Amino acid sequence: MLLEQVEYVRPESVGDALEILASDEGAAPLAGGQSLVNVLKNRVASVDVLVDISRLAELSSIARTADGGLSIGACVTYDALDRSPEVRASHWMLGEVAAHIEDQQIRNKGTIGGNCCLSDPTNNLPPILVALGAVMELRSRTGERSVPAVDFFKGYFATALEPGELLVSVTVPPIPEHSGAGYASLAVGADAKALVRAAARVTLDGSGATIADSCLVLARVAHVPVRDAEAEARLNGADATEEAVRAACAGVADGMQPIADVHGSSEYRRQMAKVTARRAVVQAIAAARGSRNGSTAGGK
Amino acid sequence: MGERGTSHSVTVEVNGEKVSRIVAARQLLVHFLRDTLGLTGTHIGCDTGNCGACSVIVDGKLVKSCMILAPQADGATIETVESLAQDGALSPLQESFHEHHGLQCGYCTPGMLMSATYLLRQNPEPTDEEIRRGIRGNVCRCTGYVNIVEAIREASRGQATERRSVQATAGEEV
Numbered sequence A: 001m002l003l004e005q006v007e008y009v010r011p012e013s014v015g016d017a018l019e020i021l022a023s024d025e026g027a028a029p030l031a032g033g034q035s036l037v038n039v040l041k042n043r044v045a046s047v048d049v050l051v052d053i054s055r056l057a058e059l060s061s062i063a064r065t066a067d068g069g070l071s072i073g074a075c076v077t078y079d080a081l082d083r084s085p086e087v088r089a090s091h092w093m094l095g096e097v098a099a100h101i102e103d104q105q106i107r108n109k110g111t112i113g114g115n116c117c118l119s120d121p122t123n124n125l126p127p128i129l130v131a132l133g134a135v136m137e138l139r140s141r142t143g144e145r146s147v148p149a150v151d152f153f154k155g156y157f158a159t160a161l162e163p164g165e166l167l168v169s170v171t172v173p174p175i176p177e178h179s180g181a182g183y184a185s186l187a188v189g190a191d192a193k194a195l196v197r198a199a200a201r202v203t204l205d206g207s208g209a210t211i212a213d214s215c216l217v218l219a220r221v222a223h224v225p226v227r228d229a230e231a232e233a234r235l236n237g238a239d240a241t242e243e244a245v246r247a248a249c250a251g252v253a254d255g256m257q258p259i260a261d262v263h264g265s266s267e268y269r270r271q272m273a274k275v276t277a278r279r280a281v282v283q284a285i286a287a288a289r290g291s292r293n294g295s296t297a298g299g300k
Numbered sequence B: 001m002g003e004r005g006t007s008h009s010v011t012v013e014v015n016g017e018k019v020s021r022i023v024a025a026r027q028l029l030v031h032f033l034r035d036t037l038g039l040t041g042t043h044i045g046c047d048t049g050n051c052g053a054c055s056v057i058v059d060g061k062l063v064k065s066c067m068i069l070a071p072q073a074d075g076a077t078i079e080t081v082e083s084l085a086q087d088g089a090l091s092p093l094q095e096s097f098h099e100h101h102g103l104q105c106g107y108c109t110p111g112m113l114m115s116a117t118y119l120l121r122q123n124p125e126p127t128d129e130e131i132r133r134g135i136r137g138n139v140c141r142c143t144g145y146v147n148i149v150e151a152i153r154e155a156s157r158g159q160a161t162e163r164r165s166v167q168a169t170a171g172e173e174v
Helices: A014-023 A036-042 A078-083 A085-090 A092-099 A104-109 A112-118 A125-131 A229-235 A242-249 A266-288 B029-036 B092-099 B109-122 B128-134 B146-173
Strands: A007-009 A027-030 A049-052 A062-064 A070-073 A135-140 A143-148 A153-155 A166-172 A179-187 A194-204 A211-219 B007-014 B017-024 B055-058 B061-064 B077-079
Touching: A014 A027, A014 A049, A014 A135, A014 A166, A062 A085, A070 A085, A070 A112, A078 A085, A078 A092, A078 A104, A078 A112, A085 A092, A092 A125, A092 A179, A092 A266, A104 B061, A104 B109, A112 A125, A112 A166, A125 A179, A125 A194, A125 A211, A179 A266, A194 A266, A211 A229, A211 A266, A229 A242, A242 A266, B017 B029, B029 B055, B055 B109, B061 B109, B092 B109, B092 B146, B109 B128, B109 B146, B128 B146
Parallel strands: A007 A049, A027 A049, B007 B077
Antiparallel strands: A062 A070, A070 A166, A135 A143, A135 A166, A179 A194, A194 A211, B007 B017, B055 B061, B055 B077
């Protein structure tokens, strides 16, 4: 397919990239291109100059932070997340979510930064990043700021990025002791787009018998990942058993108006949100106990 | 900083041969391969990144060439389906597709072969599930995949037998 006429430039530093993004309204960063190229093909957005940031070493590394968390460059691919020993050692589920994004070709090119900045409600990474308490590190020609993931996703294909700003990395805090993460999807086919996703992080008390703290994030019930605070309140203090989790998740999404589309009605999504939420929380409990049992249940 | 503009000089090594061309910034890699270089083995199917017919290996990574701009590949080493057969002899994987009827119309075949080539490099003895995940990004509308999976499985077994016999021979020599 022939794209509209466009300029291309490959800056040699993040600073150079920020200069172009600040000075040219029609400039857009190009990372993996696995969505942007289709956007250009469909001509739903007009871009004057593509700023290829994919080869910038600063944006392509995964580093351990001083507190034991992760600093993941915006241009780290899904495949790199999947295969990273650092990611798998401390944030196994993040690697697992990346491992189940679409297909090998897309995982070899698509990046964590692109996945987040597109803010497509069907994307896999936003809900798990919100559940893990990730922070998006933004930079522009004039400064830097850190935005919690939960505040970064603003709406349908909309984020907190201001014109001229670039997501440079994602900071993922360490998973506390006695804590674990879970992720479940109701997908249309293996590794495909999902009707509903749920990501959970739970912290158990010292005995491992009770949920001390929880974060439950639902995706595809709204245009952005949302926490279900009422369900979290029911989970906190509950027994860390499947029965108790099932009871706490019975009211998941009850106060919400899930979107309806060709794949499912609003009510169907609400009911399925309860199921995926329960699966994600049960997985998180297993992970918190140091077991990965059940971590692949329900597809990705 | 690299030059900014609507046309760019691209130098790549394709199937062992170094080539340089001036291309439009908007040219897709698949058009560069097919139209500029005349390597029409790589097919264009959906042109939306879904079907995988255009899959090639760029710097060792399997990618869909309709989802990459040609200037993005500047400096890369590219392998297309034309690289598989050597001196007119099909590769063991191609032979296996032939032997097990792993194709009907042949449209998806170049992409299937490149995905399978990549898979077997990463994972020389994949399970059937791993094979199915390996070709997850390649759509075939004729075969129902059964024979394609069989062809890849049998090719991997052939490679494994060959490896073991090479190891055994090496062992004997020591």
